[in-house]
Amino acid sequence: MARKRFLGAAAAVICAAIGPTAWGQSAPSTPPPTGLQAFLSYPFASDLAASTTGGVIAWVQNVQGVRNIWVAQGPSFAARALTHLTADDGQELKSLALSPDGKTVVWTRGGDHDANWPAEGGLAPDPDSSPVQPKVEVWAAPADGASPPVKIADGDEPTISSRGELAYIKDHQVWTAPLDGHGKAEQLVFDRGKADELAWSPDGTALAFVSDRGDHAFVAVFHGKDQPLVYLAPSTGIDGEPRWSPDGQRIAFVRRQGHGGPPEPILTEVAYPWSIWTADPRTGAGKAVWRSGKGIDDSFPHVEGEANLSWAAGDRLVFLSEADGWQHLYTMPAGGGEARLLTPGAFMVEHVAYGPGRNLVLYDANTGNAPDDIERRHIFAVSVEGGAPNALTDGTGLEYEPVWAGEHDVAFVAAGPKTPTAVAVVTHGHAGHRQVLDTGPATGFPADQFVVPRAVTYKAPDGLTIHADLFETPGGGRKPAVIFVHGGPPRQMLLGWSYMDYYSNAYAVNEYLATHGYVVLSVNYRLGIGYGRAFNHPAHAGYRGASEYQDVLAGGRWLQAQANVDPARIGIWGGSYGGFLTAMALARNSDVFKAGVDLHGVHNWTTEHSGFFARFGAEGYEKGDLEQAKIVAWQSSPVSSIDSWKSPVLLIQGDDDRNVDFHQTVDLARRLEAHAIPFEELVIPNEIHGFLRHASWLEADSATVDFLNEELKPGG
Numbered sequence: 001m002a003r004k005r006f007l008g009a010a011a012a013v014i015c016a017a018i019g020p021t022a023w024g025q026s027a028p029s030t031p032p033p034t035g036l037q038a039f040l041s042y043p044f045a046s047d048l049a050a051s052t053t054g055g056v057i058a059w060v061q062n063v064q065g066v067r068n069i070w071v072a073q074g075p076s077f078a079a080r081a082l083t084h085l086t087a088d089d090g091q092e093l094k095s096l097a098l099s100p101d102g103k104t105v106v107w108t109r110g111g112d113h114d115a116n117w118p119a120e121g122g123l124a125p126d127p128d129s130s131p132v133q134p135k136v137e138v139w140a141a142p143a144d145g146a147s148p149p150v151k152i153a154d155g156d157e158p159t160i161s162s163r164g165e166l167a168y169i170k171d172h173q174v175w176t177a178p179l180d181g182h183g184k185a186e187q188l189v190f191d192r193g194k195a196d197e198l199a200w201s202p203d204g205t206a207l208a209f210v211s212d213r214g215d216h217a218f219v220a221v222f223h224g225k226d227q228p229l230v231y232l233a234p235s236t237g238i239d240g241e242p243r244w245s246p247d248g249q250r251i252a253f254v255r256r257q258g259h260g261g262p263p264e265p266i267l268t269e270v271a272y273p274w275s276i277w278t279a280d281p282r283t284g285a286g287k288a289v290w291r292s293g294k295g296i297d298d299s300f301p302h303v304e305g306e307a308n309l310s311w312a313a314g315d316r317l318v319f320l321s322e323a324d325g326w327q328h329l330y331t332m333p334a335g336g337g338e339a340r341l342l343t344p345g346a347f348m349v350e351h352v353a354y355g356p357g358r359n360l361v362l363y364d365a366n367t368g369n370a371p372d373d374i375e376r377r378h379i380f381a382v383s384v385e386g387g388a389p390n391a392l393t394d395g396t397g398l399e400y401e402p403v404w405a406g407e408h409d410v411a412f413v414a415a416g417p418k419t420p421t422a423v424a425v426v427t428h429g430h431a432g433h434r435q436v437l438d439t440g441p442a443t444g445f446p447a448d449q450f451v452v453p454r455a456v457t458y459k460a461p462d463g464l465t466i467h468a469d470l471f472e473t474p475g476g477g478r479k480p481a482v483i484f485v486h487g488g489p490p491r492q493m494l495l496g497w498s499y500m501d502y503y504s505n506a507y508a509v510n511e512y513l514a515t516h517g518y519v520v521l522s523v524n525y526r527l528g529i530g531y532g533r534a535f536n537h538p539a540h541a542g543y544r545g546a547s548e549y550q551d552v553l554a555g556g557r558w559l560q561a562q563a564n565v566d567p568a569r570i571g572i573w574g575g576s577y578g579g580f581l582t583a584m585a586l587a588r589n590s591d592v593f594k595a596g597v598d599l600h601g602v603h604n605w606t607t608e609h610s611g612f613f614a615r616f617g618a619e620g621y622e623k624g625d626l627e628q629a630k631i632v633a634w635q636s637s638p639v640s641s642i643d644s645w646k647s648p649v650l651l652i653q654g655d656d657d658r659n660v661d662f663h664q665t666v667d668l669a670r671r672l673e674a675h676a677i678p679f680e681e682l683v684i685p686n687e688i689h690g691f692l693r694h695a696s697w698l699e700a701d702s703a704t705v706d707f708l709n710e711e712l713k714p715g716g
Contacts, residue, residue, distance in 0.1 A: 032444030033064075036702055039512040040064070040694070041445050042420035044501050045413050047096045048401050053356075054102030055406035056143050058082070059413075059423055060093045061439055062501065065694025067093045069107060070423075071143050072437055074406040077425050079437040082141055083149055090127030090692030091134065098143065099160040104179055105143050106158040106166065111136040112688050115658035122171075125656060127692040129685060138168050140179050150181030157196070161204030169195055174209060174222070189222045191229060197240060201248045206281060208242040208251055215259040219251065221281045232279035233286030236260075239277075241309045245334070246358065252278045252317055252334065254307045255288070256300050263622050266629035267544050269537055272299040276309065276317060278334060289317070289336040297533055298323050303490070308352045312384040313359035318342070320349060322533045329361060331384050342382050343389060347374065348530050351499075355404040359384055360428075362402040362410060366492070366530050368394050372455040374530060375467065375495045379412050381428060392426050393434070398496045399424070415497035418450040421504065450511050453495055453522070458558045460526075464538075466551045467531065469493055469522040471514035472564065480569035480712040481519040481559045483585075483593075484510055485552055487576030489542075492530035493522045502575070502690045509701050516705075517713065519565050521558070525551035525581070543605035543629075546636040549584045556585070556592040568594070569712045573704055575599035576660060576689065583638035583649070583668070590646035595711035597704045600653040600660045600689055603668040605633035608661065642671050648678040650707040652700050654687025680707065 033041045047060040055074030060067055061081075065088030072079045082105060083093075095108040110124050119125070124134045138158045141149035152158075155170040166179050170187075172194035177185035189195065193211030200207055207222045211231070217238045221230040232239070232251060236258040243252045256274045264270050273294050279286025292298040301307060301322050308320040308329070315334045320327060324341070327348045332339040343349050347367035354361060361384060364377040368391065377400040382389040393399040397416040405411040405425060414424040414436065424436045453469040460466050472479075484506060486493050491503065498504045510520045524530065525548045526538040540547040552572070560567035572593045574582045579601020585593040602608045613630060634640050649672070653665045665681070672679045682703050684696050691697050 034444070036509075036512050036705055037698060038444050038446050039449075039508045040505065040698055040701060041442065042497070042504065042508060043422070043439065043442050043445075044504055045421045045423050045439075046401075046499070046501065047094060048403055048411060048413055048423060049096045049098055050353075050403040050405050050411060051098040051102030051143075052100040055409065056098055056102030057403065057405045057411045057423070058096055058098055058105050058143070060096060060107075063442075064088065065090070065697075067091070069093060069096070069105060069141070069149075070437075070439060071105065071145075072411075072423070073102070073143070074409050074425075077405070077409075077411075077435060077437055079423070079439050080145065081439075082143070082145060088128075088694045089130075090125065090687075090696075092692065095157050097159055099164060100162045103143055104140060104160060104164075106138060106140045106152070106160060106179075108156050108158065109137045109139050110134050111156060112658055112692075114690055115688065117658055119656065119658060125688050125692060126686045127654075127656075127688065127696065138166075138177075140166075140181065152179065152181050153177045153185040155185075157198060159198045159200060161200040161207075162202065163204035165200075165204060167198050167200070167207055169198070172196075172212075174198065174207070189229070191220060193218065193220075197242060199242045199244060201244050201281070202246060203248055206248070208244065208281065210240050210242065219253045219279075221251070221284075223282075230281060230284045232281070232284050233277060234284070241307055243309050243311045244281075245278075245311050245315075246313075249280070250278050250311075250334070251281050252276060252289075252309060252311055254300075254309055254319075263624040263626070265625055267625050267632060268539075269296060271296050274300040274307070276307075276319060287336075289334065290319075290332055290339060292321065293323065296537070297325055301327060303327050303529070304350050305352055310352075310354055310361075311358070312354065312361070313357055314384060316384050318354075318361055318384055320352065325533050327529075327533075329363065329382070331386065340386060342384075342386060343380075346532070348532075350377065350529075351401045353403050355381075355428075356407055362392075362404065364400040364402060364412070370394065370396050372495060375455050375469065375492075375524075377494070377499070379410065379426075381410070390428075392428065396495075398494055398499075400499045413499060415499075417452040417496045418447045420445070420447075420497050421499070449515050451514050453510075455495060456521075458554060460551045460554045462547075462550065464526060464535075464551070466526070466554065467524045468555060469495055469524075471510050471518075471520035471522070473514060476517065477564070478566040479517055479519050479564055480571070480708075481521065481562075481565045482513055482708060482712075483552065483555050483559065483570070483572045484520060484522040485525065485572065485574035485578035485581040486522070486528070487574065487578045489525070489527035489548070489577040490529045490536060492524055492528050505697050505701070506575070509704065512705065513708070518708075519559065519562065521555050523552055523555045527577075543609060543633040543636050545632055546584060549581060549588070552581050552585055553589055553592065556589065560592070571595040571597075571708050571712050573597035573599075573708070574601070576601065579660075580638065584641075586647045586649055587638040587641035587645040590644065593647055595648050595708060597650045597652065597707055598668075599700065599704075600657055601638075601664065602660055603664050604637045604639045606630060606637065607667070608664060609633065639668065639671055642675055642677075645672070645675065645677050648680075648711055650703060651679060651681045652684075652703065654684045654689070654691060654696070656686050657689045659689035
């Protein structure tokens with residue numbers, strides 16, 4: 001039965017979170033936060049970008065939902081706020097880019113840049129329930145702050161050419177507008193497809209972009225309104241990642257197979273071969289210069305940055321492949337030839353950038369000299385010609401998302417187990433001499449209360465080694481315990497603050513639970529990243545059999561065996577895919593998991609993938625393993641085990657979720673009610689999947705902690 005609760009823990013900050021939205025207005029003074037609110041008051045730095053020349057960097061700083069753009073310039077890198085917003089209004093600042101000379105910063109305000117599908121009617125999110133319809137807007141400002149930011153136009157994905165011309169996307173077409181905000185915006189290019197991935201030529205006279213046609217996609221080049229578009233070696237394939245050669249005479253791009261052909265097996269993974277092409281931007285004539293193998297590991301990498309294709313110095317191409325079972329960088333001659341491994345080892349390359357002259361590749365990876373570095377990130381540089389990579393950072397902290405900030409300076413986002421994210425700079429060749437950029441004190445943030453999580457491993461029933469992060473404080477006898485399961489599922493929880501805002505929030509909540517009487521086990525189950533492609537692509541996972549659930553259950557059993565854990569008081573919480581696994585745990589093993597908090601989880605694969613399954617039925621008699629796949633998908637769903645679900649659950653979701661259909665929670669609530677299973681629900685009107693407002697996270701996190709306390713610490 002449904003249970004009602006008055007969730008007032010966040011109410012005190014709701015009014016304080018509503019404030020003026022003028023770019024230059026000062027923030028009102030507020031008292032320092034306390035309790036869970038203090039743990040969630042961490043600053044979060046993201047979206048770090050750099051100019052090609054001039055040594056200018058810019059990033060987004062989010063403090064309790066108030067987002068602002070910050071800039072710094074070498075060699076001093078004194079940080080300065082470019083905007084002065086004061087409201088927790090849930091309007092994203094994204095798509096941050098600088099002009100090549102570093103004099104202008106552009107960005108997008110508004111939207112949901114992590115959505116799997118657009119809202120009906122193309123509506124932008126309205127998380128603070130404003131009666132004025134929000135828009136996705138392009139803004140710009142001089143990097144030196146000489147004049148205030150200006151709105152350029154409605155649109156997204158802005159980029160500036162070397163000649164100072166702005167291009168951006170509006171209604172899936174390419175538009176332009178003056179950077180001073182005074183002129184009229186106009187459509188720059190008409191194309192029958194949906195435009196994406198804008199890329200100016202080095203001299204700024206031509207613009208490449210992807211023209212998405214649905215089952216195929218072209219790379220197109222715009223040379224001016226008096227010339228027809230040039231399509232590069234058009235085919236039935238899906239082309240993307242256009243990259244100009246340094247001299248502007250060629251474009252490299254990635255080609256995958258177009259959608260179609262006989263139905264692929266649903267219950268088993270198939271290989272997705274791909275190739276790299278180069279073409280003449282004037283004539284469109286092109287050729288394949290590299291082709292992947294046809295094995296599973298040779299498949300197109302659906303990872304951060306995907307192929308991460310780039311044209312490097314010495315007329316070479318650099319790209320990412322998982323051919324050896326790990327996400328690694330490779331280099332090859334642009335004219336064709338053998339690809340050579342640049343980053344050998346049992347680790348994952350994630351975020352990639354290129355330096356001045358493009359002779360060095362920057363990347364972060366989960367490797368290093370410290371124990372358990374597989375659970376961290378550090379920054380490395382390697383020559384495009386090959387040779388041993390050079391570690392720019394090391395130790396027990398975390399460093400990720402590097403960019404070149406000048407001829408020798410490298411900027412990145414740094415964090416640690418107790419220290420939230422901040423932008424830092426090192427000089428290449430002088431590792432260890434780190435400058436953390438000062439953006440002001442984090443008033444009230446209780447860093448000294450945080451515990452240092454430690455890495456643990458245990459075995460799943462099928463023998464696979466599972467990695468997890470354990471949060472605990474000494475003493476106190478037998479304690480209640482909680483398992484946290486991340487979403488994605490291609491994610492990895494780290495021994496410190498995540499580079500994703502969603503998981504920095506989860507990290508803070510896990511820390512709060514650990515310092516308030518819980519043992520917390522954050523499980524990196526199979527399907528996640530960081531432990532090799534085979535771990536990331538296991539058999540019979542998800543709707544194909546939910547094999548990853550055994551890793552979660554094994555974590556619960558592992559906790560039951562710990563001397564400091566009360567085996568009768570183990571709970572579970574997680575969001576998105578973690579919500580799915582939370583529901584699986586409660587449905588299948590209420591004997592182990594006594595309570596759970598399910599944020600926007602999938603509960604029925606057959607309805608979540610209804611369009612996916614219907615696609616096969618629409619293709620006449622070629623249904624392949626469709627009927628068996630439907631059965632397996634149902635059996636892999638939490639709702640198929642509703643008869644054994646006994647433990648209480650708190651359901652949380654925003655009703656403008658664009659990643660998991662809100663009906664997943666509506667349907668589960670009705671089923672729980674029909675089976676008299678105790679549940680509570682917290683619905684946040686107009687919020688999306690990854691809540692955009694700090695007030696929404698505080699409300700959801702407060703409800704999570706209160707619910708777990710009520711169920712696992714009665715009278716405590």
